[in-house]
Amino acid sequence: MDQEIRKGLAPAASDRSGIRAAVIVPAVCDFYFTPHRFCCLGARAVCTILSELEIQHALFNFPLMKKKPQRIDIPDDISYLKKQMLAGETGKLSYFTKYQRFGPETKQCARLVADSMPTLCLISCFAFSYAQEAIDLAKDIKELLPGSAHCCRWSWCQRLSLLFY
DSSP states (O other): OOHHHHTTBOOOOOOSSSOEEEEEEOOEEESOOOGGGGSOHHHHHHHHHHHHTTOEEEEEEGGGSOSSOEEOOOOGGGGGGGGGOOTTOOSTTOOOSOOEEESSOHHHHHHHHHHTOOSEEEEEOSSGGGHHHHHHHHHHHHHHOTTSEEEEESOHHHHHHHHHO
């Protein structure tokens, strides 16, 4: 397994409830990325709540697990943006020069999650423009762990109140 990715896994809390939760921040596909946007405060808040509830969990912050992005094709849904891109553009304000994946490929992310054998997967969606990555990851995890629960929600706190309180 890629050691760079393994370093990104957070330690688990004690287990009293029998639930093993995976708190997941999917890889991001976009033109540019700023690591400080992905400090994942929402996912970390969920981990804090899970710890307080003594629920075993692991945090998978996939956007920060690889140092270098992988260039990928622009999806058909946003291919109209190609005509706005300037070939060879460089400089501090040249953000829209190539489309990239920040983090491992979806199937590799799903495998890492599945290897932790969660009974519950909580998948973060930072912004609607990243929803497809969250949906694809949920499908891939479900394929590997058909008995595991998944929730793909915009609001962590709202979902947690339904699950645990």
